[in-house]
Amino acid sequence: MDFRTPAPSLDPSVVEGLSSALRGRLFRPGDAGYDESRKVFNAMIDRRPDVIVRPADAGDIRRAVTFARENDLPVSIKGGGHNVAGNAVGAQGLMLDCSGMKNxxxxxxxxxxxxxxxxxxxxxxxxxxxxxxxxxxxxxxxxxxxxxxxxxxxxxxxxxxxxxxxxxxxxxxxxxxxxxxxxxxxxxxxxxxxxxxxxxxxxxxxxxxxxxxxVGQVLAGALSFPAERTREVLGLYPEFAASCPDELSMSASLGCDTSGRPVFGVGICWSGGHDEAELALRPLRDLGPDVDVVVPADYGVWQSAHDGGFPSGRHHYWKSSFFTDLTAGAIDVLLQFAAEMPSAASGIGMQQLHGVAARVPPAATAFPHRRSQSELLILAQWAKPAETERHVGWARAFFEAMQPFAASGVYVNDLGQEGEERxxxxxxxxxxxxxxxxxxxxxxxxxxxxxxxxxxx
Ligand SMILES: Cc1cc2nc3c(=O)[nH]c(=O)nc-3n(C[C@H](O)[C@H](O)[C@H](O)COP(=O)(O)OP(=O)(O)OC[C@H]3O[C@@H](n4cnc5c(N)ncnc54)[C@H](O)[C@@H]3O)c2cc1C
CATH class of the missing domain: 3.30.465.10 (Uridine Diphospho-n-acetylenolpyruvylglucosamine Reductase; domain 3)
Structure with a gap:
C-alpha cells in the first residue's frame, strides 16, 4: 500500500465485527465517547479518525492492528495524548487510544x-x-x-x-x-x-x-536572578551546567518581571547527599540569586510541581533545538524575544541533558543526542483561537533568529510538523x-x- 493512499470507506458490518471481538471499546464518528477519545493536550489538534479502538489489553491491540492492515487503514497511537505535534490522532484511519491500559x-x-x-x-x-x-x-x-x-x-x-x-x-x-x-x-x-x-x-x-x-527525598526548587543581571548570568550558566555533578539536574527558563524585563531562573533537582549539595550549588549561588528556594521534597511531589503551568484545553506551538554554548549574539536574540513574549503563559525553557544521559554512546540506543547540552524550548501557549497567529508568529520568528546559534539536532518528542529534514x-x-x-x-x-x-x- 502506498502510504499516501486515502483510506477507503469502511463497511459498517466489518467495523461491527471488530467491535464485537474486542474486550475494550470501539468508537466511530458520532458515537458517545468518540470526541473525548480523540481529544489531546494541544487544543490546536482537531482530527477525526475513521475508527477509534480503546483496547483493554494486548489481545485487543493485535485485533485492531490486524483489522487496520487488512482494511488499508493507517494506525495512529495515543499514549498520554500529550505530544504537541498531535500525531497521536490521525486525520484518517484507525486510532488506538491506550488510556484503558494504565496498570x-x-x-x-x-x-x-x-x-x-x-x-x-x-x-x-x-x-x-x-x-x-x-x-x-x-x-x-x-x-x-x-x-x-x-x-x-x-x-x-x-x-x-x-x-x-x-x-x-x-x-x-x-x-x-x-x-x-x-x-x-x-x-x-x-x-x-x-x-x-x-x-x-x-x-x-x-x-x-x-x-x-x-529515590526518596531530593533537594528541589528554584533560583532566580535580578533582572539587571540577566544577560551576565545567561552567559555564565552554560559553563556551570556543563560541569555540575550527575546528582544535579536542571531546567532553566527565561521569563519577564512585571515591568517586562527578562528574568533568568533555574529549576533544580538534587538527588544525592544533602551535604554535598551545598558544595555543588555554590557556583550557582555565587552568581547572586535574589530568590533561592531549594528545599527537601519528596521526589513524587516534585514530579508534579510544574503541572500548573500546563492546564488542559490550551493551544500550543513549540519550536526547539539543542545548544551547548550561548554566545553574545545568541543572548541578544534570547533577550529580544523574551521581552516580546506574547503572553505570560508562554515560556522559554532550557532543559539540561548531561551526566549518565550524556555518556551513553550515541549509537547504543536510537536516541542520538548524547553530549552535555541543553535543549532550547520555545513554548507558545494561549487560550483563545483568535490569538493563534500572534503566538505562532512569535515562536517562528524567535526560532529563525536563533538558527545561527543552534546545534543541528532536535529532540524528537518536541518536534512539530516540521518536514523531512527536521x-x-x-x-x-x-x-x-x-x-x-x-x-x-x-x-x-x-x-x-x-x-x-x-x-x-
Ligand atoms: C507539558 C509538557 C511537558 C513535557 N515535558 C517533557 C519532559 O520533561 N521530558 C521529556 O522528555 N519530554 C517532555 N514532553 C514531551 C513528551 O515527551 C512528548 O510529548 C511525548 O510524546 C508525550 O507522550 P504521550 O504518550 O503523552 O504522547 P502521545 O501524544 O499520546 O503520543 C506521541 C507519539 O508517541 C507514539 N506512541 C504513543 N503511545 C504509543 C504506544 N503505546 N506504542 C507506540 N507508539 C506510541 C506515537 O507515535 C504518538 O504519535 C513534554 C510535553 C508536554 C506537552
Missing amino acids: VQVDAERRVAVAGAGALLADLDSATQAHGLATPLGVVSVTGIAGLTLGGGIGWLNGKHGLACDNVLAADIVTSDGRLLTASPDQHTDLYWAIRGGGGNFGVVTSFTYRLHP VRAAYGANYDRLAAVKAAYDPINLFRSNQNVRPTA
Whole structure:
C-alpha cells in the first residue's frame, strides 16, 4: 500500500465485527465517547479518525492492528495524548487510544516495574514511590510514559540515572503483522535498540519494563536572578551546567518581571547527599540569586510541581533545538524575544541533558543526542483561537533568529510538523539503521502518524 493512499470507506458490518471481538471499546464518528477519545493536550489538534479502538489489553491491540492492515487503514497511537505535534490522532484511519491500559506493577525486591502503555508519569511515579523507588521520566506528571519513553525521556534524574529509554529493560510490542513480540537485550535486539529513541515507528507498545532506582527525598526548587543581571548570568550558566555533578539536574527558563524585563531562573533537582549539595550549588549561588528556594521534597511531589503551568484545553506551538554554548549574539536574540513574549503563559525553557544521559554512546540506543547540552524550548501557549497567529508568529520568528546559534539536532518528542529534514535531524546518524529496523517490522509503514522513519531495507 502506498502510504499516501486515502483510506477507503469502511463497511459498517466489518467495523461491527471488530467491535464485537474486542474486550475494550470501539468508537466511530458520532458515537458517545468518540470526541473525548480523540481529544489531546494541544487544543490546536482537531482530527477525526475513521475508527477509534480503546483496547483493554494486548489481545485487543493485535485485533485492531490486524483489522487496520487488512482494511488499508493507517494506525495512529495515543499514549498520554500529550505530544504537541498531535500525531497521536490521525486525520484518517484507525486510532488506538491506550488510556484503558494504565496498570503498573512493581517488584520492589528486583527493582523492576511493568507499566501499561496508557499510564501517565503520575501513575508510574505513584506506584514506584510507594516503595521509595523511581525510574527517570519527565517533569510534567500528566505526560504519557509511552510517547515520552519511546522518544527518549529527559527529566529530573537524567544526570544520575539517564533517560527514560535508558532504563527500559524490555517492552512488549505489537508489530504491523499483528504479532506480539518482546523486545529486550536478548529478544528482537534490533527492535529493542530502535524503540529507545526511535518513537512510535515500529509497532504498538503494550507495556514497558523499567529498571528502578532508590529515590526518596531530593533537594528541589528554584533560583532566580535580578533582572539587571540577566544577560551576565545567561552567559555564565552554560559553563556551570556543563560541569555540575550527575546528582544535579536542571531546567532553566527565561521569563519577564512585571515591568517586562527578562528574568533568568533555574529549576533544580538534587538527588544525592544533602551535604554535598551545598558544595555543588555554590557556583550557582555565587552568581547572586535574589530568590533561592531549594528545599527537601519528596521526589513524587516534585514530579508534579510544574503541572500548573500546563492546564488542559490550551493551544500550543513549540519550536526547539539543542545548544551547548550561548554566545553574545545568541543572548541578544534570547533577550529580544523574551521581552516580546506574547503572553505570560508562554515560556522559554532550557532543559539540561548531561551526566549518565550524556555518556551513553550515541549509537547504543536510537536516541542520538548524547553530549552535555541543553535543549532550547520555545513554548507558545494561549487560550483563545483568535490569538493563534500572534503566538505562532512569535515562536517562528524567535526560532529563525536563533538558527545561527543552534546545534543541528532536535529532540524528537518536541518536534512539530516540521518536514523531512527536521525528522532526520531528530534521529541524526541513527536514521539509516532505524529505517532498516522499520523495513523489518513495518515494511508497509502502517505506523506513519509519527515523526516518520521511511522503511528502507
Ligand atoms: C507539558 C509538557 C511537558 C513535557 N515535558 C517533557 C519532559 O520533561 N521530558 C521529556 O522528555 N519530554 C517532555 N514532553 C514531551 C513528551 O515527551 C512528548 O510529548 C511525548 O510524546 C508525550 O507522550 P504521550 O504518550 O503523552 O504522547 P502521545 O501524544 O499520546 O503520543 C506521541 C507519539 O508517541 C507514539 N506512541 C504513543 N503511545 C504509543 C504506544 N503505546 N506504542 C507506540 N507508539 C506510541 C506515537 O507515535 C504518538 O504519535 C513534554 C510535553 C508536554 C506537552
